[in-house]
Amino acid sequence: SQQGEEDPQALSIQEGENATMNCSYKTSINNLQWYRQNSGRGLVHLILIRSNEREKHSGRLRVTLDTSKKSSSLLITASRAADTASYFCATDSSGNTGKLIFGQGTTLQVKP
Amino acid sequence: DGGITQSPKYLFRKEGQNVTLSCEQNLNHDAMYWYRQDPGQGLRLIYYSQIVNDFQKGDIAEGYSVSREKKESFPLTVTSAQKNPTAFYLCASRRQSYNSPLHFGNGTRLTVT
Numbered sequence: 287s288q289q290g291e292e293d294p295q296a297l298s299i300q301e302g303e304n305a306t307m308n309c310s311y312k313t314s315i316n317n318l319q320w321y322r323q324n325s326g327r328g329l330v331h332l333i334l335i336r337s338n339e340r341e342k343h344s345g346r347l348r349v350t351l352d353t354s355k356k357s358s359s360l361l362i363t364a365s366r367a368a369d370t371a372s373y374f375c376a377t378d379s380s381g382n383t384g385k386l387i388f389g390q391g392t393t394l395q396v397k398p
Numbered sequence: 399d400g401g402i403t404q405s406p407k408y409l410f411r412k413e414g415q416n417v418t419l420s421c422e423q424n425l426n427h428d429a430m431y432w433y434r435q436d437p438g439q440g441l442r443l444i445y446y447s448q449i450v451n452d453f454q455k456g457d458i459a460e461g462y463s464v465s466r467e468k469k470e471s472f473p474l475t476v477t478s479a480q481k482n483p484t485a486f487y488l489c490a491s492r493r494q495s496y497n498s499p500l501h502f503g504n505g506t507r508l509t510v511t
Contacts, residue, residue: 328503389440
Protein backbone atom coordinates (compact mmCIF):
# COMPACT_ATOMS: atom_id res chain seq x y z
CA SER A 287 0.00 0.00 0.00
CA GLN A 288 1.25 3.46 -0.84
CA GLN A 289 0.81 5.74 2.14
CA GLY A 290 1.87 8.93 0.40
CA GLU A 291 0.29 10.33 -2.71
CA GLU A 292 2.13 13.17 -4.36
CA ASP A 293 1.18 15.81 -6.80
CA PRO A 294 1.99 16.91 -9.30
CA GLN A 295 3.52 13.78 -10.83
CA ALA A 296 5.73 15.98 -12.96
CA LEU A 297 6.75 19.62 -12.78
CA SER A 298 8.78 21.69 -15.23
CA ILE A 299 9.97 25.19 -14.33
CA GLN A 300 12.63 27.73 -15.28
CA GLU A 301 15.75 28.26 -13.24
CA GLY A 302 15.14 30.81 -10.52
CA GLU A 303 11.47 29.94 -10.08
CA ASN A 304 10.05 28.23 -7.00
CA ALA A 305 8.87 24.61 -7.07
CA THR A 306 6.14 23.27 -4.81
CA MET A 307 5.33 19.58 -4.37
CA ASN A 308 2.54 18.17 -2.26
CA CYS A 309 2.13 14.91 -0.40
CA SER A 310 -1.01 13.44 1.16
CA TYR A 311 -1.15 10.42 3.44
CA LYS A 312 -3.80 8.28 5.06
CA THR A 313 -2.85 7.16 8.58
CA SER A 314 -1.44 8.72 11.73
CA ILE A 315 2.27 9.37 11.55
CA ASN A 316 5.29 9.96 13.78
CA ASN A 317 7.04 11.97 11.13
CA LEU A 318 7.14 12.70 7.42
CA GLN A 319 10.35 12.73 5.43
CA TRP A 320 11.33 14.09 2.05
CA TYR A 321 13.92 12.50 -0.20
CA ARG A 322 15.54 13.29 -3.52
CA GLN A 323 16.59 10.79 -6.19
CA ASN A 324 18.77 11.46 -9.19
CA SER A 325 18.16 9.11 -12.09
CA GLY A 326 19.43 5.59 -11.46
CA ARG A 327 20.77 6.37 -8.00
CA GLY A 328 19.78 5.82 -4.38
CA LEU A 329 17.66 8.32 -2.51
CA VAL A 330 19.12 11.12 -0.43
CA HIS A 331 17.37 12.39 2.68
CA LEU A 332 16.39 16.07 2.64
CA ILE A 333 14.23 16.89 5.66
CA LEU A 334 12.38 15.09 8.46
CA ILE A 335 9.43 16.86 10.07
CA ARG A 336 7.85 15.42 13.19
CA SER A 337 4.10 15.20 13.72
CA ASN A 338 4.19 17.99 16.33
CA GLU A 339 5.99 20.39 13.97
CA ARG A 340 4.27 22.59 11.40
CA GLU A 341 7.14 23.99 9.39
CA LYS A 342 10.82 23.31 8.88
CA HIS A 343 13.54 24.96 6.81
CA SER A 344 16.83 23.75 5.43
CA GLY A 345 18.67 26.10 3.08
CA ARG A 346 16.40 26.66 0.07
CA LEU A 347 13.96 23.98 1.24
CA ARG A 348 10.82 24.65 3.23
CA VAL A 349 8.55 21.85 4.40
CA THR A 350 5.13 22.25 5.96
CA LEU A 351 3.00 19.63 7.66
CA ASP A 352 -0.74 19.78 8.32
CA THR A 353 -1.72 16.72 10.33
CA SER A 354 -5.41 17.71 10.33
CA LYS A 355 -5.43 17.48 6.54
CA LYS A 356 -2.86 14.70 6.45
CA SER A 357 -0.76 16.61 3.98
CA SER A 358 2.70 18.08 3.54
CA SER A 359 4.37 20.33 1.02
CA LEU A 360 7.96 20.79 -0.08
CA LEU A 361 8.96 24.18 -1.45
CA ILE A 362 12.26 24.64 -3.26
CA THR A 363 13.03 28.34 -3.68
CA ALA A 364 15.20 29.90 -6.39
CA SER A 365 15.53 26.58 -8.19
CA ARG A 366 18.66 25.59 -10.07
CA ALA A 367 19.23 23.17 -12.94
CA ALA A 368 20.99 20.90 -10.42
CA ASP A 369 17.67 20.52 -8.54
CA THR A 370 16.39 18.40 -11.43
CA ALA A 371 15.51 15.06 -9.82
CA SER A 372 12.61 13.04 -8.44
CA TYR A 373 11.31 13.95 -5.01
CA PHE A 374 9.55 11.54 -2.68
CA CYS A 375 7.73 11.86 0.59
CA ALA A 376 7.79 9.01 3.09
CA THR A 377 5.79 8.49 6.26
CA ASP A 378 6.83 6.85 9.50
CA SER A 379 3.61 5.43 10.89
CA SER A 380 2.75 6.13 14.51
CA GLY A 381 3.30 3.29 16.93
CA ASN A 382 6.97 2.95 16.01
CA THR A 383 6.30 0.01 13.72
CA GLY A 384 9.48 0.72 11.81
CA LYS A 385 7.65 0.81 8.46
CA LEU A 386 8.59 3.76 6.27
CA ILE A 387 6.28 4.01 3.29
CA PHE A 388 7.01 6.09 0.22
CA GLY A 389 4.80 7.97 -2.17
CA GLN A 390 4.93 7.81 -5.96
CA GLY A 391 7.12 10.87 -6.27
CA THR A 392 7.24 14.11 -8.23
CA THR A 393 9.66 14.46 -11.13
CA LEU A 394 11.05 17.99 -11.24
CA GLN A 395 12.77 19.44 -14.28
CA VAL A 396 14.48 22.79 -13.90
CA LYS A 397 15.37 24.35 -17.24
CA PRO A 398 18.46 26.56 -17.40
CA ASP B 399 33.69 6.87 4.99
CA GLY B 400 30.60 5.18 6.35
CA GLY B 401 27.90 4.09 4.00
CA ILE B 402 25.83 1.37 2.44
CA THR B 403 27.20 -0.85 -0.28
CA GLN B 404 24.98 -2.75 -2.65
CA SER B 405 26.47 -5.21 -5.05
CA PRO B 406 26.45 -5.83 -7.88
CA LYS B 407 25.18 -2.70 -9.62
CA TYR B 408 23.74 -4.72 -12.51
CA LEU B 409 22.59 -8.32 -12.34
CA PHE B 410 21.25 -10.56 -15.07
CA ARG B 411 19.53 -13.88 -14.46
CA LYS B 412 17.52 -16.44 -16.32
CA GLU B 413 13.94 -17.03 -15.35
CA GLY B 414 13.58 -19.76 -12.74
CA GLN B 415 16.84 -19.01 -10.95
CA ASN B 416 17.10 -17.65 -7.45
CA VAL B 417 19.39 -14.65 -7.04
CA THR B 418 20.78 -12.95 -3.93
CA LEU B 419 21.39 -9.22 -3.71
CA SER B 420 23.99 -8.03 -1.24
CA CYS B 421 23.62 -5.10 1.16
CA GLU B 422 26.30 -4.14 3.68
CA GLN B 423 26.43 -1.09 5.96
CA ASN B 424 29.17 0.21 8.23
CA LEU B 425 27.08 2.94 9.84
CA ASN B 426 26.30 0.84 12.94
CA HIS B 427 22.60 1.22 12.15
CA ASP B 428 20.09 -1.05 13.82
CA ALA B 429 17.39 -1.04 11.15
CA MET B 430 17.71 -2.11 7.52
CA TYR B 431 15.24 -2.07 4.63
CA TRP B 432 14.71 -3.42 1.13
CA TYR B 433 12.62 -1.53 -1.41
CA ARG B 434 11.71 -2.25 -4.99
CA GLN B 435 11.33 0.50 -7.58
CA ASP B 436 9.78 0.01 -10.99
CA PRO B 437 10.30 2.54 -13.82
CA GLY B 438 8.65 5.87 -13.07
CA GLN B 439 7.25 4.54 -9.81
CA GLY B 440 7.73 5.09 -6.14
CA LEU B 441 9.40 2.69 -3.73
CA ARG B 442 7.57 -0.35 -2.40
CA LEU B 443 8.69 -1.99 0.83
CA ILE B 444 9.70 -5.65 0.55
CA TYR B 445 11.18 -6.51 3.96
CA TYR B 446 12.67 -4.67 6.88
CA SER B 447 14.62 -5.57 9.99
CA GLN B 448 14.72 -3.58 13.21
CA ILE B 449 17.30 -5.75 15.00
CA VAL B 450 19.58 -8.67 14.30
CA ASN B 451 17.86 -12.04 13.86
CA ASP B 452 14.47 -10.41 13.33
CA PHE B 453 12.68 -9.09 10.24
CA GLN B 454 9.18 -8.20 9.11
CA LYS B 455 7.36 -8.44 5.80
CA GLY B 456 6.65 -5.26 3.95
CA ASP B 457 3.88 -4.70 1.44
CA ILE B 458 5.24 -6.92 -1.35
CA ALA B 459 7.15 -9.74 0.39
CA GLU B 460 5.82 -12.59 -1.73
CA GLY B 461 8.59 -14.25 -3.77
CA TYR B 462 11.37 -12.71 -1.66
CA SER B 463 13.33 -13.85 1.39
CA VAL B 464 15.84 -12.16 3.69
CA SER B 465 18.13 -12.92 6.60
CA ARG B 466 19.69 -10.71 9.27
CA GLU B 467 22.42 -12.75 10.92
CA LYS B 468 24.76 -9.78 11.35
CA LYS B 469 24.04 -6.14 12.11
CA GLU B 470 26.00 -5.04 9.04
CA SER B 471 24.36 -7.29 6.47
CA PHE B 472 20.83 -7.75 5.10
CA PRO B 473 20.87 -9.87 1.92
CA LEU B 474 17.76 -10.20 -0.23
CA THR B 475 17.00 -13.35 -2.21
CA VAL B 476 14.70 -13.03 -5.18
CA THR B 477 13.22 -16.46 -5.65
CA SER B 478 11.77 -18.07 -8.75
CA ALA B 479 8.34 -17.58 -7.16
CA GLN B 480 8.56 -13.82 -7.73
CA LYS B 481 6.45 -13.34 -10.85
CA ASN B 482 7.95 -10.11 -12.11
CA PRO B 483 11.43 -9.74 -10.60
CA THR B 484 12.96 -7.29 -13.09
CA ALA B 485 13.29 -4.02 -11.15
CA PHE B 486 15.63 -1.63 -9.35
CA TYR B 487 16.29 -2.80 -5.79
CA LEU B 488 17.29 -0.35 -3.09
CA CYS B 489 18.68 -1.17 0.33
CA ALA B 490 18.60 1.36 3.16
CA SER B 491 19.43 1.59 6.84
CA ARG B 492 18.76 3.92 9.71
CA ARG B 493 20.02 4.44 13.23
CA GLN B 494 16.75 3.39 14.86
CA SER B 495 13.53 2.14 13.37
CA TYR B 496 11.59 5.38 13.87
CA ASN B 497 12.12 9.14 13.82
CA SER B 498 15.38 8.87 11.94
CA PRO B 499 16.22 9.24 8.25
CA LEU B 500 17.12 6.43 5.88
CA HIS B 501 20.53 6.17 4.26
CA PHE B 502 20.37 4.46 0.89
CA GLY B 503 22.75 2.41 -1.18
CA ASN B 504 23.04 3.07 -4.91
CA GLY B 505 20.85 0.15 -5.84
CA THR B 506 21.04 -3.05 -7.87
CA ARG B 507 19.29 -3.24 -11.21
CA LEU B 508 18.09 -6.81 -11.72
CA THR B 509 17.05 -8.05 -15.14
CA VAL B 510 15.47 -11.49 -15.47
CA THR B 511 14.92 -12.91 -18.93
